[in-house]
Amino acid sequence: MNIDEVLEMLDEMLDKAPGVPFTAKKVALDADKVRDLLNEIRLSLPQEIKQAKNIVADRQDILSDANKEAESIIRKAEERAKIIVSNDEIVKEAQARSTEILNQTQEKCKNMKIEAREYIEKILDQTESLLSTNIVAVKKTKQAVRMANKNPQSTN
Template identity: 40%
Template sequence: MTIDELLEQFDEVLDSGIKIPGKRTVVDIEKLRAVVDDIRLNIPSEIKQARGIVSDRTEIITNAKREADGIIRGADERAKQMVAEQEIVKLAQEKATEIIANAQAKSREMRKAAQEFVDDLMKRADEGLTANLGEIRKTRAALHNQTPLAKD
Protein backbone atom coordinates (compact mmCIF):
# COMPACT_ATOMS: atom_id res chain seq x y z
CA MET A 1 0.00 0.00 0.00
CA THR A 2 1.01 3.56 -0.58
CA ILE A 3 1.30 6.17 2.13
CA ASP A 4 -1.79 7.91 0.76
CA GLU A 5 -3.85 4.72 1.07
CA LEU A 6 -2.61 4.15 4.62
CA LEU A 7 -3.45 7.72 5.59
CA GLU A 8 -6.92 7.17 4.11
CA GLN A 9 -7.32 4.10 6.39
CA PHE A 10 -6.16 6.20 9.33
CA ASP A 11 -8.92 8.72 8.53
CA GLU A 12 -11.49 5.91 8.29
CA VAL A 13 -10.53 4.58 11.76
CA LEU A 14 -10.92 8.08 13.18
CA ASP A 15 -14.25 8.58 11.37
CA SER A 16 -15.60 5.22 12.61
CA GLY A 17 -14.88 6.11 16.24
CA ILE A 18 -17.62 6.79 18.78
CA LYS A 19 -18.19 10.47 19.44
CA ILE A 20 -18.33 11.57 23.06
CA PRO A 21 -19.01 15.05 24.47
CA GLY A 22 -16.13 17.58 24.47
CA LYS A 23 -14.96 16.98 20.89
CA ARG A 24 -13.56 13.58 21.76
CA THR A 25 -13.75 10.24 19.95
CA VAL A 26 -13.19 6.68 21.14
CA VAL A 27 -11.33 4.66 18.45
CA ASP A 28 -10.20 1.07 18.02
CA ILE A 29 -6.63 1.40 19.18
CA GLU A 30 -5.54 -1.88 17.57
CA LYS A 31 -6.72 -0.78 14.15
CA LEU A 32 -5.02 2.57 14.60
CA ARG A 33 -1.73 0.94 15.65
CA ALA A 34 -1.86 -1.43 12.69
CA VAL A 35 -2.26 1.52 10.31
CA VAL A 36 0.56 3.44 12.02
CA ASP A 37 2.83 0.34 11.80
CA ASP A 38 2.01 -0.01 8.10
CA ILE A 39 2.80 3.68 7.60
CA ARG A 40 6.17 3.20 9.33
CA LEU A 41 6.94 0.22 7.14
CA ASN A 42 5.97 2.03 3.95
CA ILE A 43 7.64 5.34 4.74
CA PRO A 44 11.18 4.03 4.23
CA SER A 45 10.37 2.65 0.76
CA GLU A 46 8.67 5.88 -0.24
CA ILE A 47 11.52 7.91 1.20
CA LYS A 48 14.01 5.70 -0.69
CA GLN A 49 11.99 6.24 -3.83
CA ALA A 50 11.93 10.02 -3.21
CA ARG A 51 15.68 10.04 -2.55
CA GLY A 52 16.20 8.06 -5.74
CA ILE A 53 14.10 10.57 -7.64
CA VAL A 54 16.07 13.47 -6.14
CA SER A 55 19.33 11.69 -6.94
CA ASP A 56 18.19 10.99 -10.51
CA ARG A 57 17.02 14.59 -10.82
CA THR A 58 20.38 15.88 -9.59
CA GLU A 59 22.25 13.58 -11.97
CA ILE A 60 20.01 14.57 -14.87
CA ILE A 61 20.49 18.26 -14.08
CA THR A 62 24.26 17.79 -13.76
CA ASN A 63 24.42 15.93 -17.08
CA ALA A 64 22.21 18.54 -18.74
CA LYS A 65 24.43 21.36 -17.43
CA ARG A 66 27.54 19.53 -18.62
CA GLU A 67 25.99 18.97 -22.04
CA ALA A 68 24.79 22.58 -22.21
CA ASP A 69 28.28 23.81 -21.29
CA GLY A 70 29.72 21.62 -24.05
CA ILE A 71 27.22 22.97 -26.56
CA ILE A 72 27.97 26.55 -25.50
CA ARG A 73 31.73 25.96 -25.75
CA GLY A 74 31.27 24.43 -29.20
CA ALA A 75 29.08 27.32 -30.30
CA ASP A 76 31.61 29.85 -28.95
CA GLU A 77 34.45 28.12 -30.80
CA ARG A 78 32.42 27.96 -34.01
CA ALA A 79 31.45 31.63 -33.65
CA LYS A 80 35.11 32.60 -33.13
CA GLN A 81 36.09 30.52 -36.16
CA MET A 82 33.37 32.14 -38.27
CA VAL A 83 34.43 35.62 -37.13
CA ALA A 84 38.04 34.78 -37.98
CA GLU A 85 36.99 33.46 -41.39
CA GLN A 86 34.89 36.56 -42.01
CA GLU A 87 37.83 38.74 -40.99
CA ILE A 88 40.09 36.86 -43.42
CA VAL A 89 37.52 37.25 -46.20
CA LYS A 90 37.13 40.95 -45.37
CA LEU A 91 40.90 41.48 -45.43
CA ALA A 92 41.16 39.55 -48.71
CA GLN A 93 38.39 41.66 -50.23
CA GLU A 94 40.08 44.86 -49.06
CA LYS A 95 43.42 43.67 -50.49
CA ALA A 96 41.74 42.70 -53.78
CA THR A 97 40.06 46.11 -53.99
CA GLU A 98 43.42 47.79 -53.32
CA ILE A 99 45.18 45.67 -55.98
CA ILE A 100 42.45 46.43 -58.54
CA ALA A 101 42.61 50.17 -57.77
CA ASN A 102 46.42 50.12 -58.11
CA ALA A 103 46.19 48.17 -61.38
CA GLN A 104 43.62 50.62 -62.78
CA ALA A 105 45.78 53.60 -61.78
CA LYS A 106 48.87 51.97 -63.33
CA SER A 107 46.87 51.22 -66.49
CA ARG A 108 45.75 54.86 -66.74
CA GLU A 109 49.34 56.04 -66.25
CA MET A 110 50.62 53.63 -68.91
CA ARG A 111 47.91 54.69 -71.40
CA LYS A 112 48.68 58.35 -70.75
CA ALA A 113 52.43 57.75 -71.16
CA ALA A 114 51.83 55.79 -74.40
CA GLN A 115 49.59 58.56 -75.76
CA GLU A 116 52.18 61.20 -74.86
CA PHE A 117 54.95 59.13 -76.50
CA VAL A 118 52.93 58.61 -79.70
CA ASP A 119 51.93 62.28 -79.73
CA ASP A 120 55.58 63.34 -79.32
CA LEU A 121 56.67 60.92 -82.07
CA MET A 122 53.99 62.23 -84.43
CA LYS A 123 54.88 65.84 -83.55
CA ARG A 124 58.55 65.22 -84.40
CA ALA A 125 57.56 63.38 -87.58
CA ASP A 126 55.23 66.27 -88.48
CA GLU A 127 57.98 68.81 -87.78
CA GLY A 128 60.47 66.73 -89.77
CA LEU A 129 58.09 66.26 -92.68
CA THR A 130 57.13 69.94 -92.58
CA ALA A 131 60.81 70.87 -92.69
CA ASN A 132 61.46 68.42 -95.55
CA LEU A 133 58.40 69.69 -97.42
CA GLY A 134 59.73 73.21 -97.02
CA GLU A 135 63.08 72.12 -98.48
CA ILE A 136 61.35 70.30 -101.33
CA ARG A 137 59.30 73.40 -102.12
CA LYS A 138 62.40 75.63 -102.04
CA THR A 139 64.26 73.22 -104.28
CA ARG A 140 61.34 73.04 -106.66
CA ALA A 141 61.01 76.78 -106.69
CA ALA A 142 64.69 77.08 -107.32
CA LEU A 143 64.40 74.68 -110.22
CA HIS A 144 61.55 76.66 -111.67
CA ASN A 145 63.47 79.90 -111.32
CA GLN A 146 66.52 78.60 -113.17
CA THR A 147 66.97 79.30 -116.82
CA PRO A 148 65.81 76.66 -119.15
CA LEU A 149 68.49 74.41 -120.54
CA ALA A 150 69.24 74.52 -124.20
CA LYS A 151 67.96 71.75 -126.30
CA ASP A 152 70.46 70.03 -128.47
Protein backbone atom coordinates in the same frame (compact mmCIF):
# COMPACT_ATOMS: atom_id res chain seq x y z
CA MET B 1 0.87 -0.54 1.02
CA ASN B 2 2.45 2.85 0.66
CA ILE B 3 2.42 5.63 3.22
CA ASP B 4 -0.35 7.59 1.52
CA GLU B 5 -2.67 4.57 1.61
CA VAL B 6 -1.94 3.93 5.30
CA LEU B 7 -2.50 7.60 6.16
CA GLU B 8 -5.78 7.52 4.22
CA MET B 9 -6.86 4.50 6.30
CA LEU B 10 -6.00 6.36 9.52
CA ASP B 11 -8.02 9.32 8.30
CA GLU B 12 -11.02 7.06 7.58
CA MET B 13 -10.68 5.48 11.04
CA LEU B 14 -10.84 8.94 12.61
CA ASP B 15 -13.88 9.84 10.54
CA LYS B 16 -15.72 6.58 11.37
CA ALA B 17 -14.63 6.30 15.01
CA PRO B 18 -17.31 6.81 17.67
CA GLY B 19 -17.02 10.00 19.72
CA VAL B 20 -16.05 10.02 23.40
CA PRO B 21 -18.98 11.09 25.57
CA PHE B 22 -18.87 14.65 26.92
CA THR B 23 -16.06 15.76 24.56
CA ALA B 24 -16.40 17.66 21.32
CA LYS B 25 -13.53 16.39 19.22
CA LYS B 26 -12.26 13.24 20.85
CA VAL B 27 -12.91 9.80 19.40
CA ALA B 28 -12.29 6.24 20.52
CA LEU B 29 -9.95 4.22 18.29
CA ASP B 30 -8.95 0.58 18.23
CA ALA B 31 -5.38 0.78 19.56
CA ASP B 32 -4.32 -2.44 17.83
CA LYS B 33 -5.49 -1.21 14.45
CA VAL B 34 -3.71 2.14 14.95
CA ARG B 35 -0.51 0.32 15.98
CA ASP B 36 -0.76 -1.93 12.91
CA LEU B 37 -1.11 1.11 10.69
CA LEU B 38 1.80 2.87 12.41
CA ASN B 39 3.95 -0.25 11.93
CA GLU B 40 2.87 -0.30 8.29
CA ILE B 41 4.07 3.34 8.02
CA ARG B 42 7.37 2.46 9.67
CA LEU B 43 7.89 -0.43 7.26
CA SER B 44 6.91 1.65 4.24
CA LEU B 45 8.93 4.66 5.28
CA PRO B 46 12.37 3.26 4.33
CA GLN B 47 10.99 2.23 0.91
CA GLU B 48 9.41 5.68 0.43
CA ILE B 49 12.64 7.38 1.49
CA LYS B 50 14.62 5.17 -0.88
CA GLN B 51 12.25 6.11 -3.72
CA ALA B 52 12.57 9.79 -2.79
CA LYS B 53 16.37 9.49 -2.80
CA ASN B 54 16.21 7.78 -6.20
CA ILE B 55 14.00 10.56 -7.50
CA VAL B 56 16.42 13.17 -6.15
CA ALA B 57 19.37 11.27 -7.65
CA ASP B 58 17.55 10.98 -10.97
CA ARG B 59 16.78 14.67 -10.76
CA GLN B 60 20.47 15.40 -10.18
CA ASP B 61 21.43 13.17 -13.12
CA ILE B 62 18.84 14.86 -15.34
CA LEU B 63 20.03 18.32 -14.26
CA SER B 64 23.65 17.30 -14.75
CA ASP B 65 22.90 15.92 -18.23
CA ALA B 66 20.90 19.05 -19.06
CA ASN B 67 23.76 21.27 -17.88
CA LYS B 68 26.26 19.28 -19.94
CA GLU B 69 23.98 19.52 -22.98
CA ALA B 70 23.52 23.26 -22.41
CA GLU B 71 27.28 23.76 -22.09
CA SER B 72 27.83 21.76 -25.28
CA ILE B 73 25.23 23.82 -27.15
CA ILE B 74 26.75 27.06 -25.86
CA ARG B 75 30.27 25.92 -26.79
CA LYS B 76 29.13 24.95 -30.29
CA ALA B 77 27.29 28.25 -30.67
CA GLU B 78 30.39 30.17 -29.56
CA GLU B 79 32.55 28.22 -32.01
CA ARG B 80 30.04 28.90 -34.79
CA ALA B 81 29.96 32.57 -33.85
CA LYS B 82 33.77 32.70 -34.00
CA ILE B 83 33.69 31.10 -37.45
CA ILE B 84 31.04 33.57 -38.61
CA VAL B 85 33.01 36.50 -37.19
CA SER B 86 36.19 35.10 -38.72
CA ASN B 87 34.45 34.67 -42.08
CA ASP B 88 33.07 38.19 -41.78
CA GLU B 89 36.57 39.51 -41.08
CA ILE B 90 37.94 37.53 -44.03
CA VAL B 91 35.23 39.00 -46.27
CA LYS B 92 36.01 42.50 -45.01
CA GLU B 93 39.74 41.96 -45.59
CA ALA B 94 39.05 40.59 -49.07
CA GLN B 95 36.82 43.56 -49.88
CA ALA B 96 39.45 46.00 -48.61
CA ARG B 97 42.16 44.23 -50.63
CA SER B 98 39.88 44.20 -53.68
CA THR B 99 39.27 47.93 -53.33
CA GLU B 100 43.01 48.52 -52.93
CA ILE B 101 43.81 46.46 -56.05
CA LEU B 102 41.07 48.24 -58.01
CA ASN B 103 42.43 51.64 -56.98
CA GLN B 104 45.98 50.61 -57.91
CA THR B 105 44.79 49.28 -61.26
CA GLN B 106 42.86 52.46 -62.00
CA GLU B 107 45.93 54.54 -61.10
CA LYS B 108 48.17 52.39 -63.33
CA CYS B 109 45.65 52.67 -66.16
CA LYS B 110 45.55 56.45 -65.77
CA ASN B 111 49.38 56.61 -65.80
CA MET B 112 49.56 54.32 -68.85
CA LYS B 113 47.12 56.59 -70.73
CA ILE B 114 49.20 59.63 -69.86
CA GLU B 115 52.41 57.85 -70.93
CA ALA B 116 50.75 56.66 -74.16
CA ARG B 117 49.57 60.20 -75.00
CA GLU B 118 53.03 61.58 -74.26
CA TYR B 119 54.64 58.87 -76.43
CA ILE B 120 52.22 59.50 -79.29
CA GLU B 121 52.82 63.23 -79.02
CA LYS B 122 56.59 62.67 -79.06
CA ILE B 123 56.36 60.38 -82.13
CA LEU B 124 54.09 62.87 -83.88
CA ASP B 125 56.51 65.71 -83.06
CA GLN B 126 59.40 63.62 -84.46
CA THR B 127 57.35 62.76 -87.56
CA GLU B 128 56.38 66.40 -88.00
CA SER B 129 60.01 67.45 -87.67
CA LEU B 130 61.11 64.78 -90.16
CA LEU B 131 58.35 65.72 -92.56
CA SER B 132 59.24 69.40 -92.19
CA THR B 133 62.85 68.56 -92.97
CA ASN B 134 61.75 66.47 -95.95
CA ILE B 135 59.41 69.23 -97.15
CA VAL B 136 62.27 71.70 -96.98
CA ALA B 137 64.44 69.24 -98.93
CA VAL B 138 61.64 68.68 -101.46
CA LYS B 139 61.20 72.43 -101.85
CA LYS B 140 64.95 72.88 -102.35
CA THR B 141 64.99 70.07 -104.90
CA LYS B 142 61.96 71.53 -106.63
CA GLN B 143 63.66 74.93 -106.65
CA ALA B 144 66.83 73.39 -108.04
CA VAL B 145 64.83 71.64 -110.77
CA ARG B 146 63.14 74.92 -111.71
CA MET B 147 66.46 76.68 -111.81
CA ALA B 148 67.92 73.94 -113.93
CA ASN B 149 65.02 74.21 -116.34
CA LYS B 150 65.59 77.95 -116.69
CA ASN B 151 69.28 77.45 -117.32
CA PRO B 152 69.51 74.39 -119.56
CA GLN B 153 73.21 74.99 -120.22
CA SER B 154 74.47 73.81 -116.95
CA THR B 155 73.56 70.24 -117.81
CA ASN B 156 76.06 68.29 -119.83
